[in-house]
Amino acid sequence: MSIIVNNLSKTYSDQKAVDSISFEVKKGEILGFLGPNGAGKSTTMKMLTCYIPPTSGNATVCGFDITQQSLDVRQKIGYLPENNPLYYDMYVKEFLEFALKVNGQKSMVNSNQAIKNAIDLVGLEVEQHKKIGQLSKGYKQRVGLAQALIHDPEILILDEPTSGLDPNQLADIRHLIKELGKEKTILFSTHIMQEVEAVCDNVVIINKGKIVANDKTSNLQTRLAGEVLIEVEFENMVSETELNKIENIHAIEKISETNFILHGKESTQLRKNIFAFAVSKNNALLTLKQETKSLEDIFQQLTN
Amino acid sequence: MTAILKKEINLFFSSLIAYISMAVFFVVLALNLFIFEGNILDSNYATLDTFFTLVPWILIFLIPAITMRTFADEKQNGTIEFLATKPITDFQIVVGKYLAALILWFLTFLPTLIYFICVKKLSLENAPIDSGATIGSYIGLFFLGAVFVGIGIFSSAITNNQIVAFLVGVFLCYLMYDAFFRLSSLPIFEGRLDYIIQSIGLNAHYDSISRGVVDTRDIIYFLSVISLFLIATRTALESRKWS
Ligand SMILES: Nc1ncnc2c1ncn2[C@@H]1O[C@H](COP(=O)(O)OP(=O)(O)O)[C@@H](O)[C@H]1O
Ligand SMILES: [Mg+2]
Numbered sequence: 001m002s003i004i005v006n007n008l009s010k011t012y013s014d015q016k017a018v019d020s021i022s023f024e025v026k027k028g029e030i031l032g033f034l035g036p037n038g039a040g041k042s043t044t045m046k047m048l049t050c051y052i053p054p055t056s057g058n059a060t061v062c063g064f065d066i067t068q069q070s071l072d073v074r075q076k077i078g079y080l081p082e083n084n085p086l087y088y089d090m091y092v093k094e095f096l097e098f099a100l101k102v103n104g105q106k107s108m109v110n111s112n113q114a115i116k117n118a119i120d121l122v123g124l125e126v127e128q129h130k131k132i133g134q135l136s137k138g139y140k141q142r143v144g145l146a147q148a149l150i151h152d153p154e155i156l157i158l159d160e161p162t163s164g165l166d167p168n169q170l171a172d173i174r175h176l177i178k179e180l181g182k183e184k185t186i187l188f189s190t191h192i193m194q195e196v197e198a199v200c201d202n203v204v205i206i207n208k209g210k211i212v213a214n215d216k217t218s219n220l221q222t223r224l225a226g227e228v229l230i231e232v233e234f235e236n237m238v239s240e241t242e243l244n245k246i247e248n249i250h251a252i253e254k255i256s257e258t259n260f261i262l263h264g265k266e267s268t269q270l271r272k273n274i275f276a277f278a279v280s281k282n283n284a285l286l287t288l289k290q291e292t293k294s295l296e297d298i299f300q301q302l303t304n
Numbered sequence: 305m306t307a308i309l310k311k312e313i314n315l316f317f318s319s320l321i322a323y324i325s326m327a328v329f330f331v332v333l334a335l336n337l338f339i340f341e342g343n344i345l346d347s348n349y350a351t352l353d354t355f356f357t358l359v360p361w362i363l364i365f366l367i368p369a370i371t372m373r374t375f376a377d378e379k380q381n382g383t384i385e386f387l388a389t390k391p392i393t394d395f396q397i398v399v400g401k402y403l404a405a406l407i408l409w410f411l412t413f414l415p416t417l418i419y420f421i422c423v424k425k426l427s428l429e430n431a432p433i434d435s436g437a438t439i440g441s442y443i444g445l446f447f448l449g450a451v452f453v454g455i456g457i458f459s460s461a462i463t464n465n466q467i468v469a470f471l472v473g474v475f476l477c478y479l480m481y482d483a484f485f486r487l488s489s490l491p492i493f494e495g496r497l498d499y500i501i502q503s504i505g506l507n508a509h510y511d512s513i514s515r516g517v518v519d520t521r522d523i524i525y526f527l528s529v530i531s532l533f534l535i536a537t538r539t540a541l542e543s544r545k546w547s
Contacts, residue, residue: 085382
């Protein structure tokens with residue numbers, strides 16, 4: 001086991017940000033740490049990287065205790081904090097050299113090689129001579145990743161590494177994380193369900209400081225597969241009993257006499273059925289809008 | 305530690321403020337010494353007294369300006385989390401930054417030795433400059449600056465706002481330099497207490513070294529105050545762990 005978390009808690013003044021969580025990260029796996037904003041993801045990562053101590057409970061990283069052997073733990077980890085803090089006045093290479101030195105690397109020969117490797121790995125070749133402040137958000141993120149893996153750590157802890165990126169950059173960074181996962185143990189947090197599906201072997205879902213699911217990503221997918229919400233608006237009023245007769249509808253939320261939200265399994269057939277229903281009743285369908293379930297809904301479903 | 309030291313110095317010299325503040329320091333002092341009313345060329349004595357009484361007052365502003373960024377900026381940008389999660393102790397971070405600022409202070413201070421050389425050259429043979437006292441004064445000045453640097457980085461570690469760091473720094477430097485001295489001369493402290501209060505302040509020790517007698521007690525005093533502020537700085541950094 002690379003990371004073992006055991007009843008870890010953190011209380012800020014009177015608020016429990018992390019409430020007695022336990023999970024493990026196996027060597028070589030990519031674990032997605034999924035949860036909405038304020039769930040306690042960052043707080044957990046700050047404890048694992050020894051930035052703040054837990055209020056109670058403990059955790060080990062590569063066998064080292066996070067409170068007793070903090071320097072050893074920090075040696076083993078490459079960490080990308082939330083919002084990717086960087087020194088904008090520094091040049092890319094200057095910063096990577098600095099990162100390497102504060103990680104305890106002394107020899108010049110090795111450090112040049114390490115910097116070159118990191119730059120190649122994250123795809124920073126074109127931008128390597130610029131100041132960090134001049135880079136685009138996507139490239140800054142690469143610098144953040146390069147910094148985290150410069151000393152070739154066993155474990156990478158990445159706090160929302162894709163937040164705020166545009167779709168292209170997002171795909172690149174996800175791909176990169178997946179590549180890195182072939183050699184390293186990775187714990188990375190996100191609030192995007194699809195991201196976990198795209199990148200992770202396993203997922204831990206956290207909400208309001210508590211773990212609500214800990215499973216293989218594939219299992220979770222089948223559990224949640226294809227639940228959709230369809231917002232419909234009819235010209236004239238309809239009764240719920242009649243709507244209920246439409247095939248494949250699991251639940252109905254009534255908003256007004258003519259507006260409803262229908263829950264069902266994702267399929268084109270479902271929408272066809274709704275349309276056919278409207279035609280058969282001679283009641284014009286003014287709106288038909290499909291939404292996938294939000295993370296909040298998923299948590300609701302998981303906690304029930 | 306050396307990595308942090310180097311980074312801080314590079315950062316300082318990559319900003320224009322560095323060169324400006326150093327130049328202003330040098331020029332203002334030169335003007336006061338040689339040009340403005342009461343300058344030494346008009347007087348018959350070869351002495352740098354004006355210089356040594358003026359400089360502490362300038363340092364009260366100059367040094368907090370040099371140090372205000374050290375921690376406040378890192379806290380503001382979140383880079384402190386980058387540093388604090390590396391396999392180095394908080395104290396190494398503090399000492400690295402302190403030494404960097406100390407070197408900067410030394411580099412600012414070094415050119416003023418030219419004044420000494422000038423005055424020595426200009427002085428008449430029958431009224432030479434008192435080299436012993438002057439060298440003592442330079443040593444005192446260096447230590448005074450070294451304490452201000454400690455105060456400055458402490459002020460920077462208790463906030464994430466540079467301006468606040470600067471103002472708190474100025475206030476604490478003033479307090480340590482002059483306020484104890486003033487306090488001690490209040491009538492209620494007459495007797496033994498005034499001496500004790502006076503010797504908490506920097507002023508008394510600076511004056512004592514300036515007389516040309518380098519007393520180990522004064523040196524120990526300076527080193528203790530510096531250590532105190534370094535420990536306080538580390539405590540301020542670690543306060544993140546208390547909430
Ligand atoms: N330094 C802090 N002081 C007080 N409360 C905090 C602090 N940091 C986070 N919190 C609170 O703890 C909870 C968890 O926050 P966080 O770990 O940042 O969540 P996430 O990263 O999942 O969005 C939030 O309610 C947040 O407001
Ligand atoms: Mg967060």
